[in-house]
Amino acid sequence: MTGHDDSPALQERVRQAIADRAPVEIRGSGSLSFHGCPQRPARRIETLRHRGVIRHQPSELIVTVRAGTPIAELRRQLMDTHQMLAFDPPAFGPDSTIGGVTAAGLAGPRRPWGGAVRDNLLGVRLINGRGQILSFGGEVMKNVAGYDVSRLMAGAMGTLGLLLDLSFKLRPLPEGEQTLVQETGLDEALARMRDWRNLPANCTGLAWVDGRLYLRLSGEAEAVAVAARRVGGEPLAEADAFWSAVRDQRLDWFDDPRPLWRISLKPAAPQPPLDGDWLIEWNATRRWLKTDLPAATVRQAIADGHATLFRAGKETTAERFPPLPAPLMQLHRAVKRAMDPDGLINPGRLYPDL
Numbered sequence: 460m461t462g463h464d465d466s467p468a469l470q471e472r473v474r475q476a477i478a479d480r481a482p483v484e485i486r487g488s489g490s491l492s493f494h495g496c497p498q499r500p501a502r503r504i505e506t507l508r509h510r511g512v513i514r515h516q517p518s519e520l521i522v523t524v525r526a527g528t529p530i531a532e533l534r535r536q537l538m539d540t541h542q543m544l545a546f547d548p549p550a551f552g553p554d555s556t557i558g559g560v561t562a563a564g565l566a567g568p569r570r571p572w573g574g575a576v577r578d579n580l581l582g583v584r585l586i587n588g589r590g591q592i593l594s595f596g597g598e599v600m601k602n603v604a605g606y607d608v609s610r611l612m613a614g615a616m617g618t619l620g621l622l623l624d625l626s627f628k629l630r631p632l633p634e635g636e637q638t639l640v641q642e643t644g645l646d647e648a649l650a651r652m653r654d655w656r657n658l659p660a661n662c663t664g665l666a667w668v669d670g671r672l673y674l675r676l677s678g679e680a681e682a683v684a685v686a687a688r689r690v691g692g693e694p695l696a697e698a699d700a701f702w703s704a705v706r707d708q709r710l711d712w713f714d715d716p717r718p719l720w721r722i723s724l725k726p727a728a729p730q731p732p733l734d735g736d737w738l739i740e741w742n743a744t745r746r747w748l749k750t751d752l753p754a755a756t757v758r759q760a761i762a763d764g765h766a767t768l769f770r771a772g773k774e775t776t777a778e779r780f781p782p783l784p785a786p787l788m789q790l791h792r793a794v795k796r797a798m799d800p801d802g803l804i805n806p807g808r809l810y811p812d813l
Contacts, residue, residue: 462511462525464583466592466623472504473621473804474590482803485617487527488558490552490659494563495616495808496778496779498564502620506558512536513624520629521581526558533557537663539631545573545630549706556624564614567706568664568675571741577613579627585620588799590628595605600812609793617805619798635680637703638664641672645737647732648672653726660686666705667739668712675702705740710740712749718772720748720757724764731760754778780810788813 474481490496494565510527516542524533530550537543548565550662564576573579581598588774596609625746643651648667655674656664660682664675674690676683695701704710713719715736722731726743735750747769750757754777758766765781768800784790791813795802807813 462513463508464505464511464525465509465527466586467588468624468681469504469509469621470505470590470592473586476504476803478501478802480801482620482806485562485621485805487531487556488552488554490550490555491559491563494779497684497775497807498805499807501806506556506621508576509623511641512557514637515540517542520627520631522580522629523624523626524557525624526556526561528557529553530555530557530560530651538632542629543575543631543632544579546570546579547573547706547709548576551707557625561613561618562615568593568666568702568740571632571665571744572663572677575613576612580609580613580625581628582626583609583612583622584624585781586618586620588801588804592623593620611696616809617811619797620804621658626674630759632679633663634662635660635683636675636677636698637683637687638673638675638693638695638698639687640692641674641692641723643667643672644670645739647731648739649743652739655690656742657691658686662742664702664705665740665742668705673701710738712736715749715773716751717751718768719726719770720750721767721769722746722748722757722761722764723767728763732762733757750797758782778811783810 472484484498484503486503487506498513503701508527509525511525513523513525515522519543530548531553548557549565549567549570549797553793561576561580566575582592582594584592586592596607612622645667651672652665660676660678662674663674663677666673673695676686724744724746733750733752734747735748735752738747753767767779767781768779795813
């Protein structure tokens with residue numbers, strides 16, 4: 460993988476924007492431009508030149524990589540040593556970057572087993588809203604010096620600074636893996652997902668779509684075989700292609716102009732009474748909904764969970780992320796002021812007035 464350290468040039472651009480009091484839009488490949496609040500007019504700073512693996516320590520299961528590195532390139536390099544990013548980052552285009560998916564806090568089908576982005580993020584190096592280059596965390600499995608500030612960057616939508624370098628813990632590729640398919644309705648699929656939580660192999664993928672329930676089992680070959688016999692179903696020949704399409708939203712199901720909602724619920728939660736088309740993932744904790752229902756109707760029906768407007772479609776006025784209680788919003792504002800006192804970095808990308 461070719462690499463280039465563009466941090467001096469990026470720091471200079473941020474400092475110039477601060478001097479001009481010009482809002483900044485941080486942009487990698489642009490594949491996630493649909494996600495989050497609409498970008499306000501701002502001076503664009505592109506990060507694609509800042510790319511490449513800085514350090515990969517296979518024996519320590521750690522990688523440090525520049526934020527502009529395409530996910531596809533990073534994934535290929537890790538596979539050469541039979542390792543992977545456990546949070547299974549999605550790529551919404553061939554040049555989607557690891558910095559973009561980290562800023563968005565997005566994870567793929569393996570997330571319930573492998574953890575969220577923040578669970579795998581060991582450290583970050585960034586440019587804050589004062590134009591300073593700061594480092595948080597490091598290449599260690601545990602940070603005991605206080606609160607792990609690096610975790611705040613996962614899901615902050617770039618509002619706390621321009622990400623330069625990221626350190627992640629890795630996992631070995633599983634010894635054995637198999638995907639099984641069963642024909643079933645939604646209610647029965649939800650019941651089976653709950654029953655499969657204690658299988659003798661890791662359940663690293665669960666998805667119900669278009670009347671079919673897909674289960675991916677991973678682990679030691681014998682444990683996978685035992686679990687497969689217990690569950691039953693038809694083996695899926697092109698399993699890797701299917702799970703990649705779920706992760707990167709390339710299934711035909713996602714090709715729809717209607718607004719797409721990402722709904723987070725407890726595994727045992729009943730199916731919300733909302734009209735539309737559903738795709739279920741993550742042991743039923745992540746449920747995708749395509750619907751033209753008003754945002755207020757959707758959020759009112761998800762009282763015990765969270766509803767994020769993932770792709771807005773024609774819905775242009777609703778907040779993308781769930782509204783926060785006043786004390787939590789105050790905390791968000793305090794962190795934003797500490798990292799970006801003039802509010803110039805990706806303003807309004809997470810919440811319209813943040």
